[in-house]
Amino acid sequence: MCGIIAIAGKQAVNSCLYDGLTLLQHRGQDAAGIATCDHRSLHTHKDVGLVRDVFSAEDMRSLKGNIGVAHARYPTAGTSSMGEAQPFYVNSPYGIVIAHNGNLTNAEKLQQELFESDLRHINTTSDSEVLLNVFAHELQGQITERQLTEKNIFDSVARVHVRCSGGYAAVGMILGKGIFAFRDPLGIRPLSLGKRESDNGTEYAVASESVALAGLGFKLMRDIEAGEAIYIDKAGKLHSRQCASAPTLTPCIFEYVYLARPDSIIDDISVYKSRLRMGEKLARKINNEFPDHDIDVVIPIPDTSRTSALELAFHLGVKYREGFIKNRYIGRTFIMPGQKLREKSVRQKLSPIELEFSGKTVLLVDDSIVRGTTSGQIVQMARDAGARKVYLASAAPPVRYPNVYGIDMPAASELIAYNRSVEQIQEIIGCDWLVYQDLQDLEDAVGFGNRTVSQFESSCFTGEYVTGDVDTRYLDRLADQRNDSAKQKTEGQYTN
Secondary structure, eight states, X not given: OOEEEEEEOSSOOHHHHHHHHHHTGGGOOSEEEEEEEETTEEEEEEEESOHHHHOOHHHHHHOOSSEEEEEEEXXXXXXXXXXXXXXXXXXXXXXXXXXXXXXXXXXXXXXXXXHHTXXXXXXXXXXXXXXXXXXXXXXXXXXXXSOOXXXXXXXXXXXXXXXXXXXXXXXXXXXXXEEEEEEOTTOOSOOEEEEEEETTEEEEEEESSHHHHHHTTOEEEEEOOTTEEEEEETTOOEEEEEOOSSOOOOOBTHIXXXXXXXXXXXXXXXXXXXXXXXXXHHHHHHHHHOTTOOOOEEEEOTTTTHHHHHHHHHHHTOEEOOOEEEOTTSOOGGGSSSHHHHHHHHHHHEEEXXXXXXXXXXXXXXXXXXXXXXXXXXXXHHHHTTOSEEEEEESSOOOOSOOOSSOOOOOGGGSTTTTOOHHHHHHHHTOSEEEEOOHHHHHHHHHTTOTTOOOOBOHHHXXXXXXSOOXXXXXXXXXXXXXXXXXXXXXXXXXX
């Protein structure tokens, strides 16, 4: 769950890349990096921390050139360290930089192939460096003359699709040549293309979400298709080609539930409108299951659930109120290692407005329930603030399985819904009634925005992994890497 952006401009792009990263900060708060190219010289700066903390004025002045790529990171593979920060660079052929959002499910096998057959060494535990070296190796094999062509690049991406499995969206730069970008054959992770006209000609940008393009004055052209690659050469000409043999658009549904900003358009679907429809469908389910409900007020758990909660309240005919004030300087709690730290962070993150709870039957609405830490704490906060009854609604179905395609969800055993019924979850959380969105309703709510999308990557709800290569052994290994004890050993403590 990272943010990536690349710009092929007609003037210096350093400030635009910086601004683009701030617009994508919600996708990655662990580390940030920018790489630019001035003629054939590479300029790069990256470090652990928020965008505003990583780059000084002096750093920005050093990032010269009219093409570049940038990355805001949440670690789903590897560790939180400066050495894992992106973009990554390899010097052959030409000099290639890449920034990646997603996760390769066969990274271990690829790393072995790179060492034994491709004679390439991987310096980090990041699968992004693996992806970079696979692409670089394939490009090296495509070049028969000194001249680089778009065909060389597209043929190399086609080979990447053959070798790599998982969900991945990547932007990259070939020094002195141009910008490239590609998306996995299932289109699991998002990638949008935009352009703008400047005094010197047409400029292009590729980003994880359209909100970054709009904020920089780029007009959204379209999404990069599943399996497609684009290349913008040094003359500013845009080239594109479908590089997968059997692409099938299967976007990650959790982007619409939680990850993406509501003002983004992903695969021609409005995130905001999707969340409105989630609220409408959830209201219909509540009216069907609890027609004589005694709900006095609907209160969202900030921030992502607001849109769904507002529409839910409207269709229930119940008051909508803001009942929690959010401290915006506390990170996302479900990825924090350690139960005590998560519980402490929830209390620091949210403060109740007691007048909205006192003596009322309250329906709290959350976008999803992952570990249940936040939910249990907030239900207790509502009771402490004087609520007579506390109901809880989730705009998403029960999260029963880890996501393996680029979202840092915990091990299955740490998910509150894993191997539990709704009634058992309700008892653990401590609410008076718990209701989840049905999966079909969720997929209908999102899919209504683009009827050509026939399926979604919904594995965290179903346990069905669309790449077909995720088995029990892989999930066990993933659990060993993502559980609390593993993170505490590698991180020491969580820092945001």
